[in-house]
Amino acid sequence: MVEGSNQLDEVFTEVDSSEKGLNEEQVRERLDKYGMNQLKEAKKTTARDILVRQFKNFIIWVLIAAAFLSLLVDEIINFWVIMVIVSIVVILGFFQEYRAEKAMESLQRIVQPETTVVREGKPRKVKSREVVPGDILMLESGDRVPADAVVFESVALRLDEAALTGESQPVGKGISDKIFAGTQIVHGKCRGVVTDTGMETKLGQIAGLIQMKEEETPLQKRIAKLSRTLAGLALVASLLALAIGVLQGAPLEEMLLIAIALAVGAVPEGLPLTMTMTLAFGMRRLAQHNAIIRKMLGVETLGSTDVICTDKTGTLTRNEMTVGRILVNEEIIEVTGSGYTPKGEFLENEKNREIKQDPTALKLLKAIALCNNSSLEKRDDKWDVVGDPTEIALTVVAAKADLWKDDLEDDYPRVEEIVFTSERKLMTTVHENEGETVSFTKGAPESVIEVCDDIEIDGDIVSLDDEMRRQIMDKNLEFASSAYRVLAVAYREDPDTSSEATIEEHMTFLGLVAMIDPPREEVKEAVATSHKAGVRVVMITGDNQETAKAIAGSIGLFDYKTKCGLPEHVEVKDREKVMRIVEDCAITGQELDELDDEEFEALVDHINIYARTMPEQKLRIVGALQKQGHIAAMTGDGVNDAPALKKADIGIAMGIKGTDVAKESSVMVLQDDNFATIVEAVRRGRAIYENIEKFTTYLISRNFTEVILIILGITLLGYELIPLLALQILFINMFSEIMPSIGLGLDPPEEGIMDRDPRDPNESILNRRNLVLMISNALVMGSASLLVFVLNDPAENTQFARTVTFATVVSMILFVPFAFRSLDKSIFSRGFLTNKIMLVGVTVSFLLTLSAMYIPFLSNIFELVPLTAQQWILPIGIAFSTMLVIELIKAVTKGIK
The missing domain is CATH 3.40.1110.10 (Calcium-transporting ATPase, cytoplasmic domain N)
Known part of the structure; x- marks a missing residue:
């Protein structure tokens, strides 16, 4: 013991500290000397990386191929225009991805771990990155060790050092033992004096081993698969147009350019990028409402959640005992x-x-x-x-x-x-x-x-x-x-x-x-909103059953008059026992242990309150819910909650009282530990997914409009009277697609979004109803554009007819995106002015496309002529009428599942 005391004295002398800790002046001096207690980050995604990533897009190489093909057939203007468009696509993609990357980085900085230290003899909560050598750490079960330290007080201390050693068994520690940054306290408590911070810690020496890479979510993979499918369809459509034109005697070089333009036009190159931006900015908006999404998977899962299992203390209540x-x-x-x-x-x-x-x-x-x-x-x-x-x-x-x-x-x-x-x-x-x-x-x-x-x-x-x-x-x-x-x-x-x-x-x-811990004022309304949204709320608490019932009753989770029953068709071994246990929809952890898995799974849909439970029982509860087909969210704050948080579809850790272990096991962290924040996150998660549906359906409809227009034109009128030229198609797609789709991706949540049942997690974005909408809308817009071309006597003045057709397709930007602000409700109920991003995007896109008509240099390149105000009546009228037809299609197809 004397030897241990001598060792501790040496450690305290070496770091110039004592058991009372440091004062604020010493802390400032050491922060200046040693820097923040943080690891150097792995190589960040640089601007150069993002720029290089733009050239991994297959569409870019198709455009470059089209440019050099134009060069080979002496279409010099086409070559330079296509290269300019390639540059615009690359620059636009670069800035969008760069902004999304920065948004994600700032989101990661929101959650900053805290630790308890002793300074000037008093416990203090400080950010872990502000810990300095000489600080006295106060750690207990569930805490992550923020820096290397030597223990001088210990109570039944065991740590998980798997992050450093790979050994899964907890390691016991005592007085004079060293504990290391990145390890977890799994049992007991201790005080220790910090010896090393940041890159000087043992963890800092192997920092590269802990870097994590964000994986693609199932939704991102489905979008990528959809893009490949659409590319295949575009190739087929392009080859069909090429074959029809060649059979009609069109020059091969000209038809190749049109075929490539169609291929590019049919593939919504902005789809994966817009989806990534929507998810990233959706996560940012959730963070502004105190819900930090640690994994992008959580955003898409929120919309499917139909059961929320929540702790009572601090989440449903104020946590002010x-x-x-x-x-x-x-x-x-x-x-x-x-x-x-x-x-x-x-x-x-x-x-x-x-x-x-x-x-x-x-x-x-x-x-x-x-x-x-x-x-x-x-x-x-x-x-x-x-x-x-x-x-x-x-x-x-x-x-x-x-x-x-x-x-x-x-x-x-x-x-x-x-x-x-x-x-x-x-x-x-x-x-x-x-x-x-x-x-x-x-x-x-x-x-x-x-x-x-x-x-x-x-x-x-x-x-x-x-x-x-x-x-x-x-x-x-x-x-x-x-x-x-x-x-x-x-x-x-x-x-x-x-x-x-x-x-x-x-x-x-x-x-x-x-002690009394009254319910939060906003929780009762949040519970009611959950029920209206088809989301069941289940309370899990370690408190007495009567306390749990009283709190639950005051917020609408429990009714003493309600008696639970077991449906007759459900077979269990001991029906009398089961009925006794679940009589009032509330059971204790001890009663839960009396039920076998078959009995519990039969009852899990009828239990609203679990009292006197142990954290380990949460794992069984979430497992039973999932076996019944539920998408379950589970809250937790302690070390023992971690397995259940990992197993749940949405693991939700408490940001205030949650341990580091719980946070690292979760998908979402509540900064305010408030149940109402979970409900708000579900609402916004639903909105994000619906926005993805909207812009996906819109983009594909818009892209296939030109395909339908060109194929119909070539088939009915011949290759000499193609409604739009290759450069015109490329220009329209570059400036009428991405900005409106971003506006749809960032559309505010619809009213009544929480009046619907949760989304089926297996449902495709292009479900049967959306597929019908997409095909119908593409046919309507393509046919309407061809009608305009025919009405303007293309045989007499082809350039003028193409210009009016170009103006019609451009004018659709002013109206059609707004029709997609809801796939169920009329745009006249949602309004045109409630999405400012959409308004700006549509206006800028329209003005940019007009430049191709009214700037002489551009109009010569794109073979367009300026239109008078009177000549705009037909394009504007057809575009507005197209929106009305789309509204009619929405109403007719509303019942399709």
């Missing part, structure tokens, strides 16, 4: 005040005795302040708290009786701690005072009362008989039924410290502490 009642000496003491400000009164009890005159009550308050790892400190006229909300509430109520935790710890230094576990539901600390040893225990009433032999009443110790036990548990039930969370408190003089088991034996019961 306040002690309201204390049962001690067989009577109730009411406590006033709320929140974490230590102001309030202990109302006189039946014996008309102040709290300071009640030895047993004072002992109870002393116990809950000492058996506690939270801290309460006044800084700048504000109360600064660190720790679990339940423990903070206990520290605050003790302070209301002028029992300050720091002073008590000076008089009763802690010598041992048995950490709380979900299996034991107890926490115990051992203290010394004037040569005497005393232990204090707090935990679930049913667990505490099991380890007690006696009870203290008015300073006297009497045997705890069965009748007293029954009365205590009845009072616990009464508190719980009023939405209180209840803890029991006990102590033992001179405990047997030979083992952890013996410390928690033969204890003396002190009383019950009842």
Whole structure:
């Protein structure tokens, strides 16, 4: 022990620190000297990488081939125009991807891990990247070690070092042992002095091993497959046009250019790019609403979620525990005040005795302040708290009786701690005072009362008989039924410290502490919205069943009048047992263990509340829901929640109280730990997916419009009277496609989006209804454009007829994209002015395409002539009429599934 002490002294000397930590001036100096506690990032995607990526697009090489083909047949103007268009496509793609990349980088910076350190003798929450050598770390189960450190205090400490060693078994650590950045505390707690940060840590030496690459999501893969399919169709259409033209005697060179233009025009090259931007900016918008999506997969899965399994404390409730009642000496003491400000009164009890005159009550308050790892400190006229909300509430109520935790710890230094576990539901600390040893225990009433032999009443110790036990548990039930969370408190003089088991034996019961954590104001409406959207909400909590029912009842999750039943057609081994367990749609973790998998799977759709559960049981719950075909979201914050978070379709970690392990196992992190944020994320996830449907259907319709127009034109009128030339097709596609589609991708959510049932996750983007819309719209727009060409007597003045046809296709930009703002509702109900991005995109696209007609240099290149105001009446009228026909098609096809 002496050797270990000497080693620790050397470590503290080396880093110039002490157990009280550093002061703010030392921290600033060391940040300047050592830099931030962060690893150098792997090679970022540079602007050059993004530029090179543009040339991996098959469409670009098709265009380049068309340009050189034009050069071979002495079409010099065509060559330069196509090369300019290639440049525009590359530049536009570059800037879009660059912006998306930057948006993703800024999103990654939003979630910054925090850690607890001791500075100037007081616990502080700081960003992990601000930890410096000499800082004192306070770590407990679930925390990630932010820097290399040497342990000088340890309680049952075990770490997962798999990130460094690959060894899956937790490793025990003790005094003087070194712990390393990137490892996880899986059991116990410790204090350690930081020796190395950033790239100087062991993790920094192997930093390249932890870099992660974002994989394509199923949706991205489906879009890529769709693009390849469309490319195949475009090739077939181009070869068909080529064959028809050649058979009619058209020059091969001219028909090759038209065929290539058709191929390019038919493939929506903006589709994958627009989808990536939609997902990236959708994630950014979700982040602005406190939902951080860590994996892009989460965005598409949100729209299919039909069950949300949520914790109670902090998610459905405010997470501001306040002690309201204390049962001690067989009577109730009411406590006033709320929140974490230590102001309030202990109302006189039946014996008309102040709290300071009640030895047993004072002992109870002393116990809950000492058996506690939270801290309460006044800084700048504000109360600064660190720790679990339940423990903070206990520290605050003790302070209301002028029992300050720091002073008590000076008089009763802690010598041992048995950490709380979900299996034991107890926490115990051992203290010394004037040569005497005393232990204090707090935990679930049913667990505490099991380890007690006696009870203290008015300073006297009497045997705890069965009748007293029954009365205590009845009072616990009464508190719980009023939405209180209840803890029991006990102590033992001179405990047997030979083992952890013996410390928690033969204890003396002190009383019950009842805390209230009221529901968040917005949660009731969020639950109602979920139900209306076809999303079932399930509460999972470690609290007493009656407490859970009371909270659930106040937010619309539970009705005491509702009786659950098991459908007769469902066969189970013991129907009577199953019916008894699920009678009121709420079960406990113990009752859950009584059910076999077959019974539980039969019941899982009928259970709304799981109480007194262990984190490990979440894994079974989410598995049963998935077997019933549900897309399940699961919240969690602790180490033991990680398996369930990984298994869930959407694992949701708490950003405030969540451990690093839980966050890394999740798809989404809630910055405010608020259930209403989950519901808002589901709403926006649905909107993002619907926007992808909209622009996909629009883009493909627009691209195949020219294909239909050219094939019909060549077939009916001959190659001499082709409605649009190759350069005209290329120009239209470059400037009428991407900007409107981006506007659709960033369209605000539709009203009533949460009035529908969740989307089938196996449903294709181009489902039967959308496929009918796409084909119908392409036929309508292509046929309307051909009609305009024919009406303008192309045989008499081909250039003028092509110009009016060009103007018609361009004019469709003004109206058709708006029709796709909803695939169900009329544009006249959604409106033209509620999507400013769409308005700007459509306007800019229209003005750019007009330049090809009115700028002499461009009009000569594209073989167009300026139109008078009167000559615009037909193109504008046809374009507007096309939108009306599309609206009619939407109405007619609405019932198609």
